[in-house]
Amino acid sequence: MSAIAHLERALASEHAALLAYSGGLDSSVLLHQLVLLRRLRPELQLRAVHIHHGLSPLADSWAEHCQQQCAQWHVPLEVIRVKVEARHGGIEAAARTARYQAFAHRLLPGEALLTAQHQDDQSETLLLALKRGSGPAGLAAMPQQQWRGAHRHLRPLLAHSRQQIEAWAHQHQLTWIEDESNGDPRYDRNFLRLEVMPLLNARWPHFSRAVARSAALCGEQEQLLDELLAESLSTLVDDSGALSVTPLRDISEARRAALLRRWIAGQQGSMPSRDALLRLWQEVACSREDAEPRLRLGGNEVRRYRDRLYWLPLMSSLARCSLAWTDLSQPLLLPDGLGQLQPHHCGIALRCPQPGEAVSVRFQAQGSFSIVGRAGSRPLKKLWQEQGIPPWQRERTPLIFYGDRLIAAAGVFVTRDGAPEGDGASWFIDWRR
Incomplete structure (x- = not known):
């Protein structure tokens, strides 16, 4: 040989x-x-x-x-x-x-x-x-x-x-x-x-x-479990990689832990300790319905939204970020790898800003707003919920302001203050991520 x-x-x-x-x-x-x-x-x-x-x-x-x-x-x-x-x-x-x-x-x-x-x-x-x-x-x-x-x-x-x-x-x-x-x-x-x-x-x-x-024997047992649980896991995970929580409530703790570990492995995550896995279930999956729970695991975090668990990278806060858009004919580069906003005919249609209306992009707003296609006004949190935007995406969606008035959330909605006016010229903005 x-x-x-x-x-x-x-x-x-x-x-x-x-x-x-x-x-x-x-x-x-x-x-x-x-x-x-x-x-x-x-x-x-x-x-x-x-x-x-x-x-x-x-x-x-x-x-x-x-x-x-x-x-x-x-x-x-x-x-x-x-x-x-x-x-x-x-x-x-x-x-x-x-x-x-x-x-x-x-x-x-x-x-x-x-x-x-x-x-x-x-x-x-x-x-x-x-x-x-x-x-x-x-x-x-x-x-x-x-x-x-x-x-x-x-x-x-x-x-x-x-x-x-x-x-x-x-x-x-x-x-x-x-x-x-x-x-x-x-x-x-x-x-x-x-x-x-x-x-x-x-x-x-x-x-x-x-x-x-x-x-090697432990490896064989793990491989067997992978094969036995693969079908169950595939029914729990959607196309975005999010894991459905509800079916996990009615199975044994051992099977649930095995499925959670394999879900994390499928997200290329580092394997958590037994205590961390228990915290994930109790503090994130089983927290009250109106909570926005999150648990950090290494360089990632697990968050829950609408009865699904999401494996996400750690993201920096953009709450205090404000970008002046001085040349509206040129793209605006967004922070933290979010891409850019650029004038483009395929984007959302807004009224053109009036003279003296400074255009800026922020990532936080307070108050209630009336949006195109909806009667009455609603708090911003309600608008996000109606559009099905998870909390971590809300914090990273560019908000376009004219002066101090919210005009639009890029790719999500346009407020009535930002709607094109009759036959007036429109400004189109596309968010290239």
């Missing part, structure tokens, strides 16, 4: 691969094996990416080593500098998040992502999951393959021990870099690797292999 048979099997259906290449022992071995595979399969398109975290004074020399090694083996390499924000979750989690975000932006269509985690890494990951009190999904640790959006993520070395990887490196006289932080036991994973795993392996020589088997 070929020495790289595991790699041949893993990449049998792949034609292009992007390797996460740190320059350390594990990724150096995987890069070498990929180069050997490419000799057998010249059509295999191989690239590498090195993430420069900037956390070590040696980071520049590591990048230089990776460039030299890839040049020697004729593998295109891209070095990417990332900024690690460690305010939430610690430096290890922040660095990992930064890496995978960089990978996601660099993957080409049809390209698989390869990372070099091995059997001992799997044991450490499962023990860390135990420390956090994780359930079966967390204890499944790292699968050998999974999908990240439209790309496969493969871990071809996951069945190999660190000892086997070291033996390969020495046999083929490979060179690699040593990250000095790997010797710092203040980091949880290093503590396990340096102080805990040697004791466990000394007592039970096949401990890592047994742990990997347990992780």
Whole structure:
């Protein structure tokens, strides 16, 4: 059997691969094996990416080593500098998040992502999951393959021990870099690797292999649950990704929690703790009908509207934002990625502003208003409700003012103060998001 048979099997259906290449022992071995595979399969398109975290004074020399090694083996390499924000979750989690975000932006269509985690890494990951009190999904640790959006993520070395990887490196006289932080036991994973795993392996020589088997079994159970709950979940989620709450009230707590976890996973969210999931249900899903509940989970939040849960990015408040629109013949750029307002015949029709009426765009208004097509006046909150606009969209819908009079909510309604007057000239505005 070929020495790289595991790699041949893993990449049998792949034609292009992007390797996460740190320059350390594990990724150096995987890069070498990929180069050997490419000799057998010249059509295999191989690239590498090195993430420069900037956390070590040696980071520049590591990048230089990776460039030299890839040049020697004729593998295109891209070095990417990332900024690690460690305010939430610690430096290890922040660095990992930064890496995978960089990978996601660099993957080409049809390209698989390869990372070099091995059997001992799997044991450490499962023990860390135990420390956090994780359930079966967390204890499944790292699968050998999974999908990240439209790309496969493969871990071809996951069945190999660190000892086997070291033996390969020495046999083929490979060179690699040593990250000095790997010797710092203040980091949880290093503590396990340096102080805990040697004791466990000394007592039970096949401990890592047994742990990997347990992780695989947990993964199988999770996959089975995914398959069994897929149909139920599809009936609960609408085209926008919102989750219907009412059917969840009449099922067991365990089934409900399993469905909520899979809904969050489907939104590409980080898996919440058991306590956070309970808060999501009690404080958001089961809050009073007229409430506007929200719960922050990592870099996102869950909100409820009309008996549905929505997974949303965190959004900055625009309540105090006011934009003067001085040249009405030119588009007006809106803040926070909301696009622009521009004169266009396909937009809403307004009366032209009178001389002396300054045009501005705001995101907050108070009072009651009469709108075109409705009798009488209504508070703005009632108008939003009648139009079916969720609270988070109300806070980010451009409101067009002439002076201090509300004229229109872009794409939603026009007030009577803003309606075109008889045969007078009209001004058309389109909101390009």
